[in-house]
Amino acid sequence: MLLGPQGQPVSPQGPQVPEELAVLPSPEVVLFPYMLLPIPVTDQRLVRMIDDVVAGERKILGLFALREPDKGPTPENLYKVGTAAGIAKMLRMPDGGVQVLLQGIARIALEDITSLEPYIKARVRPLQDEVEKTLELEALVRNAVSLFQRAVSLAPNLPDELGIVVVNIPEPGQQADFIASHIRLSTAERQEILETLDVAERLRKVLSYLNREVEILELSSKIQSQVKGELDKAQREFFLRKQLEQIKKELGEEDEHTAEINQLRQQIEEAGLPEEAKKEALRELDRMAKMPPQAAEYTVARTYLDWLISLPWNRSTEDNLDVERAAEILDEDHYGLEKPKERILEYLAVRKMKEDMKGPILCFVGPPGTGKTSLGRSIARALGRKFVRVSLGGVRDEAEIRGHRRTYVGALPGRIIQGIRRAGSNNPVFMLDEIDKLGADFRGDPAAALLEVLDPEQNNAFVDHYLDVPFDLSKVMFITTANVLYTIPPALLDRMEVLELPGYTEPEKVEIAKRFLIPRQLEEHGLSDGQLRIEEDALRKVIRNYTREAGVRNLEREIAAICRKAARRIVQGEAESVVVGEDDLHDFLGPVRYRHEVAEEEDEVGVATGLAWTPTGGEVLFVEAAVVPGKGNLILTGQMGDVMQESAKAALTYIRSRAESLGIEQDFYRKWDMHVHVPSGAVPKDGPSAGITMTVALTSALTKRPARKDVAMTGEVTLRGKVLPIGGVRDKVLAAHRAGVKTVVLPEENEKDLEDVPEHVRQELKFAFVKHMDQVLDLALRR
Numbered sequence: 088m089l090l091g092p093q094g095q096p097v098s099p100q101g102p103q104v105p106e107e108l109a110v111l112p113s114p115e116v117v118l119f120p121y122m123l124l125p126i127p128v129t130d131q132r133l134v135r136m137i138d139d140v141v142a143g144e145r146k147i148l149g150l151f152a153l154r155e156p157d158k159g160p161t162p163e164n165l166y167k168v169g170t171a172a173g174i175a176k177m178l179r180m181p182d183g184g185v186q187v188l189l190q191g192i193a194r195i196a197l198e199d200i201t202s203l204e205p206y207i208k209a210r211v212r213p214l215q216d217e218v219e220k221t222l223e224l225e226a227l228v229r230n231a232v233s234l235f236q237r238a239v240s241l242a243p244n245l246p247d248e249l250g251i252v253v254v255n256i257p258e259p260g261q262q263a264d265f266i267a268s269h270i271r272l273s274t275a276e277r278q279e280i281l282e283t284l285d286v287a288e289r290l291r292k293v294l295s296y297l298n299r300e301v302e303i304l305e306l307s308s309k310i311q312s313q314v315k316g317e318l319d320k321a322q323r324e325f326f327l328r329k330q331l332e333q334i335k336k337e338l339g340e341e342d343e344h345t346a347e348i349n350q351l352r353q354q355i356e357e358a359g360l361p362e363e364a365k366k367e368a369l370r371e372l373d374r375m376a377k378m379p380p381q382a383a384e385y386t387v388a389r390t391y392l393d394w395l396i397s398l399p400w401n402r403s404t405e406d407n408l409d410v411e412r413a414a415e416i417l418d419e420d421h422y423g424l425e426k427p428k429e430r431i432l433e434y435l436a437v438r439k440m441k442e443d444m445k446g447p448i449l450c451f452v453g454p455p456g457t458g459k460t461s462l463g464r465s466i467a468r469a470l471g472r473k474f475v476r477v478s479l480g481g482v483r484d485e486a487e488i489r490g491h492r493r494t495y496v497g498a499l500p501g502r503i504i505q506g507i508r509r510a511g512s513n514n515p516v517f518m519l520d521e522i523d524k525l526g527a528d529f530r531g532d533p534a535a536a537l538l539e540v541l542d543p544e545q546n547n548a549f550v551d552h553y554l555d556v557p558f559d560l561s562k563v564m565f566i567t568t569a570n571v572l573y574t575i576p577p578a579l580l581d582r583m584e585v586l587e588l589p590g591y592t593e594p595e596k597v598e599i600a601k602r603f604l605i606p607r608q609l610e611e612h613g614l615s616d617g618q619l620r621i622e623e624d625a626l627r628k629v630i631r632n633y634t635r636e637a638g639v640r641n642l643e644r645e646i647a648a649i650c651r652k653a654a655r656r657i658v659q660g661e662a663e664s665v666v667v668g669e670d671d672l673h674d675f676l677g678p679v680r681y682r683h684e685v686a687e688e689e690d691e692v693g694v695a696t697g698l699a700w701t702p703t704g705g706e707v708l709f710v711e712a713a714v715v716p717g718k719g720n721l722i723l724t725g726q727m728g729d730v731m732q733e734s735a736k737a738a739l740t741y742i743r744s745r746a747e748s749l750g751i752e753q754d755f756y757r758k759w760d761m762h763v764h765v766p767s768g769a770v771p772k773d774g775p776s777a778g779i780t781m782t783v784a785l786t787s788a789l790t791k792r793p794a795r796k797d798v799a800m801t802g803e804v805t806l807r808g809k810v811l812p813i814g815g816v817r818d819k820v821l822a823a824h825r826a827g828v829k830t831v832v833l834p835e836e837n838e839k840d841l842e843d844v845p846e847h848v849r850q851e852l853k854f855a856f857v858k859h860m861d862q863v864l865d866l867a868l869r870r
Contacts (some may be wrong), residue, residue, distance in 0.1 A: 104171040104193055104195060104211065106210055107201055108147060108149035108171065109207070110148070110208065110209050111133060111149065112152075113153065116152065120194060121191055121261055122190070122265070123175065125187070126150075127186050134183070137177065146174045147171055147173050147174075147192065148189075149170070149195055150169050152166050152169065160207065166278055170192070170193070172192060175189065175190045176188040192400065214435055224286065227287060227291065231262065234301055241301065243297050247634055249269060250395070257855055259384050267280045267293050267296070269338070307733050314860050351396070352369075358395070368396070383490070395467055399513045406472065408438060408439040417431065421510075421604070423599075425514040427588065430586060434447055446514070446561065447564060449565070449567070450569060452568075454636070456637065456639050457588045457589070457639075463516060463644075466516055472514060474518070479521050480521035481526060482526065483525075483526035485533050485536045488536035489536050490554070491533075492553065498553055503517075503549070503690045507558070507563070513562055516740060522568065535576075538582065540565070541567070541799065546559075550856055572585065590818055591639065592821055593630055594845070596642060600630075604639060608646045609650065616665050620667070624669040625671065628672055633645050635681045649675045652675050690794060690795055691796070693784055693787050695780045696799040697781075698799050699777075700815030701777070705819040707822050707825075707828070708777065710763065710781050711766065713760065714789055718757070719757050720761070721760075722763070723735055724765075725765030725766065727765060729773070734778040734781060735781050737806055739779060740806050751789050776815075778802060778803045779804050779860060780801070783863060783864065787867075793868070798830045799830070800831070802832070808859050808861065810835070810859060810863065813833060813837065831853070832855045832857055832866055833855070834857065834858075835858045841854065
């Protein structure tokens, strides 16, 4: 690399590359443009070539690497891309050979061979870098420079000045070449970088090799320091033990109390406690030394010290930062759940680039049985960390989180510190299960205590009431789970990154059953694959007609029931193997429990098909409306909540305002009572999303126009007839698909939410996006 007067790199100002060059074959060396490279030449034909080039006017030759060094410098064995190099210096050796110092000028492509004797000559073409100045290119350059500086600081053979030189190189392509020429690469890898003309792609390849080099250097450095540390520790322990032996000989045997105090003192020294915790532990130990072992306070102090000593203050497990391996483990344990998996892999990638990053605070929200808890265990396995699970369901005491003060009899640390102790490391995956089911009473609010635990800015100094010294929780990866979000206090919810785990679709349930549930139940019931086979059609019928859930827990129970009956048949000698088809399910599971198909039923006046969201997934909801003689009363039944009742009133007002255009008498509300009922009357219902469904049902009843059963709808309605967006679109659409609905009516602003709906469901359904109630009536009512 040429340097200017201020130490900045400059391009060599030499002649242009001639069209024909003498070729210098290189068995194991690749030269990059603007780099200097000494090469010894002993072959007399090549020595003659060097002499001819030096005697010429331009002193330029072409350096091309050999594909297979053992086969010799034949034209077929030369790579097609090489480097035009100027001879900066030549030194003759006593054995007749020469040592030449080459300086790269430009990348060249070998067009064809023009001469083979007395040495190879070829016609060449200069190659230009392809550079597009973008933010991505800038990011690649910065990453490459930063990693190279890290490699320079770790490698004993690289001078520190290289880290300064690389920053001052003006062109990204030259920076990539400079870095590639100073790290350990094979000839094939160097040639690959030389042949890459796209500078951004070249930087990506350099980054890949640079990452590998830095990992190797860091591992070497770690091994070196570990060996040195172990030697120093062993020597120190040897001398201390010898001194201890001599002291014991001089003083005689110690009593039990003194031995216990000394043992505790040694454990405190070895526990690696922070300064504040160590000071508190030694203060408590001094108190213990002054009191008799029979004292009640002695046991309390001893228990406290045991807790302090046993905590993993500086013990961490080493993270598995192999993103591909982590992805394999996550896919091996769970099917689907792409968003949570993607978030974990992103954390791993960032953790690989920034070692001291704080652990994320994630909240998995979804219906029961969708794999939230088991996903946490899988994440711990993928990261190579310990896993701790604490259930918060029904916890009502703040001390369960923060612990009890030591003044109370039987005081203990809270569940957080207990979990850390069980894990044995200060960076486990810590799952707080069912965080939406926390309670509160006169003993305090545990949700408020969790505010400090789940705040990355505060939890590096979490103080448990029992320990009364700060403990660093910033390395812990906290994962919370919940079925719903509205019961979680806003301040607590704000501290967590929410990841939704929606209900599974039918094809996903089939895959989960085949990959996980059936093999697990076969193993638990002592059956082999050949003894019981459940056909896919039967599996689909179990999902449709014997379970109604967003998760797969009931599905696994039904599979277990099939396994039990199959095992009994085999044991009683009725059959050697059992195949369960769709028609056999009645014998194994009894009559069908649920019926989803609604598209076959006839259209009816006053009955509209709506879509609802529940914690267990989406449901199809029928809204019935009837008109009877009366005085204009609106009767609402079916355990409707306040918001749902207001939606019904808004629907009626809209119909009154549009009575003429709908063909309804203007004073209908004086002569008739309108009754709106939502079946499943024992189940409470609420929310504004049934607004358009109730409007359609009422309009159908008043106009005597049948409502189409194959059209399901959801959306909030205003007095002016506008249709407003709602939530839970994915689950509602899946429910419509499951029920055999052909058309789904959604608010226009919810069109973006269809991205979360599986592709096969979108293709099988027709969607109508509406802005006004008039559009809904045109779609939902028969003429």
